[in-house]
Amino acid sequence: MHDCWILLALWASLVAMDTTGGPQWLFSDPIVAAPVAGWIVGDISAGFVIGIVLQLAWSVSVPAGSSRFLDVQVASMVGTALAANAGGGPEGWIYGFVWVIPVGFLGSVGTVAERRCFGLFARWAARPGVSLSAAAWLHRLGLLVSLSRGFATAAVGMSVGALFFEGGRSLLDGVDVAVWIAIPLISGAAFGIAARHSWRRPSPIVLAIGAGVGAIIGVLAPTAKAWL
Amino acid sequence: MVETDEKAVVDSRVNLPCGEKLRIWWRSHFVQATQNETGLQNLGALFCLESMGRKISDQEERKTFKRRQLQQFNSNPFIATLGLGALARLESEILAGDRQISDETATKFRHAVSGPLGSCGDELFWASIRPAAGALAIVIGLIAGPSAAVLTFLVVFGICQEWYRWHGIGAGFVAGLNVAKELRSGPYRESLKTFHTALGLCVGAVGGYLAVSLARGRGTGEMLIWAAAAAAGIWGFRRVQSATKVMFGALVVALILMFGLPIANWTP
Numbered sequence: 280m281h282d283c284w285i286l287l288a289l290w291a292s293l294v295a296m297d298t299t300g301g302p303q304w305l306f307s308d309p310i311v312a313a314p315v316a317g318w319i320v321g322d323i324s325a326g327f328v329i330g331i332v333l334q335l336a337w338s339v340s341v342p343a344g345s346s347r348f349l350d351v352q353v354a355s356m357v358g359t360a361l362a363a364n365a366g367g368g369p370e371g372w373i374y375g376f377v378w379v380i381p382v383g384f385l386g387s388v389g390t391v392a393e394r395r396c397f398g399l400f401a402r403w404a405a406r407p408g409v410s411l412s413a414a415a416w417l418h419r420l421g422l423l424v425s426l427s428r429g430f431a432t433a434a435v436g437m438s439v440g441a442l443f444f445e446g447g448r449s450l451l452d453g454v455d456v457a458v459w460i461a462i463p464l465i466s467g468a469a470f471g472i473a474a475r476h477s478w479r480r481p482s483p484i485v486l487a488i489g490a491g492v493g494a495i496i497g498v499l500a501p502t503a504k505a506w507l
Numbered sequence: 508m509v510e511t512d513e514k515a516v517v518d519s520r521v522n523l524p525c526g527e528k529l530r531i532w533w534r535s536h537f538v539q540a541t542q543n544e545t546g547l548q549n550l551g552a553l554f555c556l557e558s559m560g561r562k563i564s565d566q567e568e569r570k571t572f573k574r575r576q577l578q579q580f581n582s583n584p585f586i587a588t589l590g591l592g593a594l595a596r597l598e599s600e601i602l603a604g605d606r607q608i609s610d611e612t613a614t615k616f617r618h619a620v621s622g623p624l625g626s627c628g629d630e631l632f633w634a635s636i637r638p639a640a641g642a643l644a645i646v647i648g649l650i651a652g653p654s655a656a657v658l659t660f661l662v663v664f665g666i667c668q669e670w671y672r673w674h675g676i677g678a679g680f681v682a683g684l685n686v687a688k689e690l691r692s693g694p695y696r697e698s699l700k701t702f703h704t705a706l707g708l709c710v711g712a713v714g715g716y717l718a719v720s721l722a723r724g725r726g727t728g729e730m731l732i733w734a735a736a737a738a739a740g741i742w743g744f745r746r747v748q749s750a751t752k753v754m755f756g757a758l759v760v761a762l763i764l765m766f767g768l769p770i771a772n773w774t775p
Contacts, residue, residue: 301537489711497719
């Protein structure tokens with residue numbers, strides 16, 4: 280993580296811009312942002328695991344209008360970087376998950392500040408002396424603000440996280456079972472959120488059919504992989 | 508909705524020039540870049556329709572155009588083009604001198620259209636297409652690896668959103684003040700059922716796959732822990748109704764288990 284933190288911070292900038300500014304192709308969603316961060320730090324599986332759990336949890340959120348939401352996008356990639364920094368594997372994933380919440384809140388605070396700043400932009404743009412193209416340039420400047428927010432969130436999140444978790448790593452020695460309980464708890468919560476979200480809409484029969492299809496794939500996939 | 512008159516009847520012959528359509532389509536990707544608490548996407552709407560304002564030669568009229576565009580505007584970003592298309596139609600009619608629209612009418616229209624555009628788009632994209640694409644990507648990723656998951660999500664979601672963006676401009680422009688009717692049409696309302704079904708299938712598939720994969724080679728105790736974890740998650744969410752609170756709860760329990768309980772040597 281220390282070798283490639285600039286790359287990570289740049290990726291975080293793009294992720295933050297995609298979240299609140301544009302082009303909103305959703306490469307900022309955890310299922311993309313975290314594996315790419317994992318690829319940068321050389322532990323794509325950590326990114327994938329963190330991405331799956333956070334994507335399921337994030338799926339239930341509706342970031343409508345000016346609603347305030349946990350910045351899981353930048354947090355997921357910071358969490359991935361920390362997980363890799365802590366040596367990867369289940370222990371590392373736990374560090375990553377734990378750090379997602381504070382970084383997410385930091386990002387959320389940044390988003391609120393950003394919106395206040397954009398309120399000023401809109402007021403400036405409304406002044407009679409401001410031309411149409413100047414107003415459009417103020418809008419473009421908004422993208423730069425989002426980029427900076429992502430960079431700052433990631434830089435603070437990674438620096439503090441690395442200090443905190445490198446120091447605390449020894450606490451986990453010999454608690455493998457606890458780690459293995461903690462992971463399903465978090466995954467279970469995330470999956471529960473997504474499942475409940477789904478049950479509200481399509482009929483449970485559809486969900487059951489899906490589960491059947493997934494189970495068949497789950498049975499066949501290892502055989503197919505071995506055969507290939 | 509703003510009251511419609513005879514003149515507002517849809518004229519299907521009307522169309523937006525391709526260059527203009529392309530410009531609005533590209534700029535609509537950044538409509539939310541200066542989302543703020545008072546005007547919401549007002550500066551974004553102005554940015555998207557800037558080229559129409561440039562056609563106005565009279566400085567006073569240009570200022571009026573700017574003032575109109577800086578009125579409050581809100582929409583889900585992926586279907587904002589529908590509202591932008593309708594606004595483009597209004598502006599082109601004002602430019603052509605076909606219709607005298609007061610600032611008050613334009614403001615009323617923007618307010619009236621913002622609610623439906625936001626709620627319909629949120630239901631369609633945030634609550635249906637994105638979770639379905641995410642769950643599908645997870646299933647593909649579990650089978651074929653993380654790169655396949657990333658590609659699946661980007662391609663599936665990308666195709667859906669770009670189609671809606673492109674379709675929205677033309678449809679909004681043709682509908683004009685009647686844009687709310689368009690929101691009740693096929694692509695926006697009827698397709699919801701299809702996306703909900705896809706969402707249910709994909710989420711179910713993730714659950715089925717994980718259950719089978721975990722069951723392989725694991726002891727009964729561990730499987731019970733997984734089942735209890737999933738049940739706790741479902742129960743927790745039904746009680747508190749907030750993703751952040753459930754994540755918090757799960758993390759607190761996880762931390763207690765990690766550092767607090769003497770279960771390091773426990774075996775099922």
